[in-house]
Amino acid sequence: MKKLCWLAASIVVATLAMTLSSGGSAQARPNYWPVFEEKYAKASGVDPAFAATLTKTKCNVCHVKDKEKTDRNTYGVALSKLITKKEKDKDKITGALEKVAAEPSEAGGPTFGDLLKEGKLPGK
DSSP: HHHHHHHHHHHHHHHHHHHHTSSSSOOOTTTTTHHIIIIIIOOOOOOHHHHHHHHGGGGGGGTTTSSSSTOOHHHHHHHHHOOTTTTOOHHHHHHHHHHHHSSSSSSSOOBBBHHHTOOOOOOO
């Protein structure tokens, strides 16, 4: 009986430890957002209202709201062509953001960077 109690207690402790250690962000690409936020939401001269919009929008800067995360908007599609989903290098993510900023958001339209400078979300 003592062994059974110890076994049950060990299972409970192990389960609790795994549950607590697996906390953290549910965000699929936790490395992308901090780099994007630093560059576009926290940069000096950014309109505070637009920074708040970006922070509220977060994942939907690149993804289509209320759709599968594989459904990206035009900005997300352009960005996904430059960096892989496993990219963790801040410099590579920054470089990809800069390259995408120079791309037109649509044929004959403003660049993604121009939209962000104007305080508009980049993806459609």
